[in-house]
Amino acid sequence: MTQKTWRIGVAGLGTVGGGLLQFLSDRPDFAPAGDRAVVTAVSARNRSRPRPVDISGLAWFDDPVALASSPDIDIFVELVGGSDGPAKAAVEAALKAGKPVVTANKALIAEHGAELAVLAETAGVPLLFEAAVMGGTPAVKMLREAMVGDDVSALAGILNGTCNFILSEMEAKGRGFKEVLADAQALGYAEADPTMDVGGFDAAHKISILAALAFGCAPNYAAAEIEGIDQVEQLDITLAKDLGYRIRLIASTEKTDDGVAVRVHPSLVAFGHPLAETRGATNALFIEGSRIGRIFLQGPGAGAGPTAAAVAADIADVMTASRRPVFQSPAAILAPFIAVAPTRRVGKAYLRLLVKDQPGVIAAVSETLAGSGVSIDSFLQKPVEDAGGVPIVLTTHAIAESVLTDAIDRLERLDVVIERPRLLRIARI
Ligand SMILES: NC(=O)c1ccc[n+]([C@@H]2O[C@H](COP(=O)([O-])OP(=O)(O)OC[C@H]3O[C@@H](n4cnc5c(N)ncnc54)[C@H](OP(=O)(O)O)[C@@H]3O)[C@@H](O)[C@H]2O)c1
Structure with missing residues (x-):
């Protein structure tokens, strides 16, 4: 030949x-x-x-x-x-x-x-x-080729190495976001303008692509719900740890009867879960399918060598005449992306309040939550030096996002609550 x-x-x-x-x-x-x-x-x-x-x-x-x-x-x-x-x-x-x-x-x-x-x-x-997506770790081919015999229902992962590096460092060194970001920039883990990474936009680009491949719809970045890590405080990392969780920037997507939801949020992941144990700049992804079950991929998400290897794999596909539609279906009949409204999300949550140090506070908070229909799973009150009040942390049972937002609005209006309660989602996968 x-x-x-x-x-x-x-x-x-x-x-x-x-x-x-x-x-x-x-x-x-x-x-x-x-x-x-x-x-x-x-x-x-x-x-x-x-x-x-x-x-x-x-x-x-x-x-x-x-x-x-x-x-x-x-x-x-x-x-x-x-x-x-x-x-x-x-x-x-x-x-x-x-x-x-x-x-x-x-x-x-x-x-x-x-x-x-x-x-x-x-x-x-x-x-x-x-x-x-995921640099050298083959997530795209996994969904486009290896999983076409399955019906993928959900994906969740760590798709931005810069954010994972920053969150890992904040936890390990007990330092604040801004200091750790400056270190990450000095080490070349973060760009001079870190907005795309720390704002969650880069992870949202990647999960939008994976959602299109997983569900056979057109990618729709505009429909992604995006929250970055720039508001994650050391206090939340410490308190989450006390409850048995690490904070990770989780990019997720799932398909329900209502449509497709694409989200990026700093989220709590329980110790021992592979996403919680993914540290530094490493990327990781869970794929949930109805027949194959669960698959976990972990590997380098960036860098000259790994990323060039993934580019080379695509060049090899062209050379070997591998031919598939760009997404899961031919572009002319690609299903439209039907977005699920953020308020329809149902999941467990972490709420952190900063309250005045006075009697009756716990009762006021509990009554407000009960009145809003929020069911509490765990509760922690912990004096923390220089917190500017007494932090109270609670986790909820699975609850609709709309109910949670209403409860947060009500809590914020209480005299004993110093600032708007901080909401972090607890990862589902
Ligand atoms: N870096 C990673 O690890 C990584 C991982 C996964 C995906 N990616 C993606 O890969 C792509 C490249 O990333 P990178 O990190 O390699 O970027 P980079 O280091 O900033 O390199 C960009 C290159 O583009 C050239 N360039 C910029 N504007 C140009 C223009 N108008 N005309 C011609 N060339 C132009 C630059 O030229 P000069 O060199 O002359 O300035 C430079 O060589 C991006 O889409 C990125 O998201 C990167």
């Missing part, structure tokens, strides 16, 4: 693009069919910036859109990033030119995946994005 050489065009030569250049330079014959993958053309902003391999012999494009539609490449790899701008324009150009596209761009796929899937399937070319 003659060996074919696939010409790869790579836009974006940063962490992931640099890792891919290095990998394909070392292992051009990595793909199972025995063909070769060779980077022949590249695009980045700064041509003179040093790269992990010598790019002087490669065709250079200032404009990634021009690279994407170049007749001299067989596969276009987008590693620029960003939901819009040059990344989107280049991917669109490649698909319109009939080129297979591989990308690591979660923002692009979560926000524009449905329209890009139409372009890809109209052109009859693959659009692959394994590296967009």
Whole structure:
């Protein structure tokens, strides 16, 4: 059999693009069919910036859109990033030119995946994005390929390594969010502008993509309910620990008769649960299916080596002519995403109140909760130095979010309650 050489065009030569250049330079014959993958053309902003391999012999494009539609490449790899701008324009150009596209761009796929899937399937070319979720850990292929024989009902996981690193450090060192964030930035775990990560938006992009793959609907990032970790206080980490829980940023999605819910919340996870024991920048995901049962995936969610390996796996799929719809169904008949209203969520919760140190407080709080229909599971009152009041923590039995919000509004109006009670969800999975 003659060996074919696939010409790869790579836009974006940063962490992931640099890792891919290095990998394909070392292992051009990595793909199972025995063909070769060779980077022949590249695009980045700064041509003179040093790269992990010598790019002087490669065709250079200032404009990634021009690279994407170049007749001299067989596969276009987008590693620029960003939901819009040059990344989107280049991917669109490649698909319109009939080129297979591989990308690591979660923002692009979560926000524009449905329209890009139409372009890809109209052109009859693959659009692959394994590296967009959990970096080197194969969550996308798991749902798109290995689990098509099952009906997935729910997913829940830790999809942002920066947040997990920060929460793990806050717990281990007893330090506040801002101090730990500064450390994470110094160590390169967090960006100079950490909003996408700590605001929960990055995790929301990823879980929106996984929801689309799991449930065969169009991705709908706009419907995601998003809360980041920037309001998580050391006090809550300590009190949650006293109750037997760790706080993790949990991205979850489930399908019910009402539709699909996609959520990102700092949540309590019981000690011993694999998500509670996932520390540092590691990612983890539970997949719940009706026939296979539960699957747990854990691994690196970022970094040049792992992420480039996932990009390479997609390149190999193109080379071996693996052909599937971009999501679970052909784009033309992809089910619409029907969002479940946040108020319809039912789950257990943690409420932390800061109250005045005076008699009758517990009775007032208990009566208000009972009056709202909230049933208490556990209760903890603990003096904490410098807390600005007496913290009271309680966990509830499963309850509708609307009932809980009403109870919080009522508690906040009590004279003895110093600030709006803090709500954290208790992870279901
Ligand atoms: N980093 C990870 O571990 C990781 C993990 C999973 C997924 N991802 C995703 O992978 C993608 C790339 O991430 P990254 O961390 O590698 O980013 P990065 O290190 O910031 O690299 C971005 C690259 O894009 C180039 N670029 C920026 N604007 C451009 C433009 N207008 N035209 C051409 N090139 C342009 C930059 O050029 P210069 O080098 O010349 O500045 C740089 O090479 C993103 O979608 C990200 O979400 C990253």
